[in-house]
Amino acid sequence: VPSLAERLAAIVGASHVLTDPALTASYDVDWTGRFRGRAAMVVRPRSTSEVAAVLGECAAASVPVVPQGGNTGLVGGSVPVGVPRAVLLSLRRLSWLDPVDHDAGQVWVGAGATIAAVAGHARAAGWDFGLDFAARDSATVGGAVATNAGGERVLRHGPARAQVLGVEAVLADGRLVARAGPRGAGGVVKESAGYDLGALLAGSEGTLAVLTAVRLRLVPALPSRVVAVVGVAGTAAAQRVLSAVRRRVEGLAAAELFHADGLALVRAHTGLPPPLGSEHPAYLLVECAGQSDPTEALADALDGVAEVGDAAVATDPPGRAALWRYREAHPEAVGALGVPVKLDVSVPPTALATAETAIRAAVLAVAPAARLIVWSHLAEANLHVNVLFAESLAEQVSDAALNAVAAHGGSISAEHGIGRAKARWLSLTRSPTEIAVMRAVKSALDPRGQLNPGALFPPED
């Protein structure tokens, strides 16, 4: 009788079933290095039908499957921690891009296409893609939809879920879930025919089905852009500046906040010069975009806002990229110092400054030697709390910080998902009935619990 590895090799080809630990190692550990598992094998299909056949074999063998895209997820959901005998299903080879449906501004892409590849493809067709974040060169569309990723453009275009117009996916038993009729480059632009499977799978973190293709909404390509980094006194001041810009500048496209300690780390890591002539406790980065140059509108909006200290402005692509680098280099600068406990949370915007202070105090109370580096997608009051030098206290740090978030009416995950890192705390954010409904959906789609066991749901008593 052929082994499971042999049966899977017959589907995807022997060179795409990896069992040698030297080859599987990079799939077993997450981007931060905090989560490390051990898959029995890594399987790399290249088509929807191969995914379906692989899942059918795994179901027949009662073997759990952990789906993985670019493996840039930050909550341990993409690696087989505590999942014995797992098949790690890498979707990266499903990286095809259909031609853009030019008039509708839509495109079907394979789940393994990277965010950067989709953006490049959309731009070449005169459109743009509404999703963007620093992991764009590795993160895949499937992973972004599965985590309902957010990033830097949420304020304008919404999170990953808002970009999804249709999905094609495979259930744990190998059945294909796809819209009736041919996929094609065209297809309906509007539909109200029952449950929205794309919306359901967005945020499902590989626990309900394996996404194989996504039909994406594209957004207008806005050629004129301006980026400003503004020095401010702190979080509350930054919110007041942002409010002034939001009310007055139609083309506001991004608003990110970082602090002096994070900037110092970034500068030490990258060798970048200071962004402004003077130092400030915090820095607000805003980007505005339009068909015509939005610089004057932004300058008018900032003019006379008392909280604006110094500002640096760039309109040319290299200058804009240089300003963005101060914000986007934060994750790698933090990672260079150690393995951080990463907490991605959101709070009601009016509670942002007080919640941030409370989270910092709660973490330091349980881990006095910890160092906190915080940055935010400011418009959504989405804090990225990075706790360094506290890896051995990860549970206590998470418990303290997430309870502080809940006490301020916040969510324990704004955009990274729950994964394995936060499963224990799901009830801080979701009511018992919501969790029961989610479990009911899970058991309807994956009754034997084969897809990504241990992710998203807290262990049942």
Ligand SMILES: Cc1cc2nc3c(=O)[nH]c(=O)nc-3n(C[C@H](O)[C@H](O)[C@H](O)COP(=O)(O)OP(=O)(O)OC[C@H]3O[C@@H](n4cnc5c(N)ncnc54)[C@H](O)[C@@H]3O)c2cc1C
């Ligand atoms: C430097 C850096 C910056 C980041 N910035 C942001 C940010 O600003 N905003 C943000 O939201 N995230 C951010 N992230 C987190 C991460 O990039 C996103 O969550 C991303 O969407 C994950 O995509 P991926 O392809 O790497 O998925 P993976 O990490 O491989 O998987 C993530 C989850 O999705 C599941 N999954 C993956 N592919 C599929 C599929 N085809 N079908 C079903 N389930 C699947 C996995 O099982 C896992 O649970 C950042 C990460 C890094 C490293």
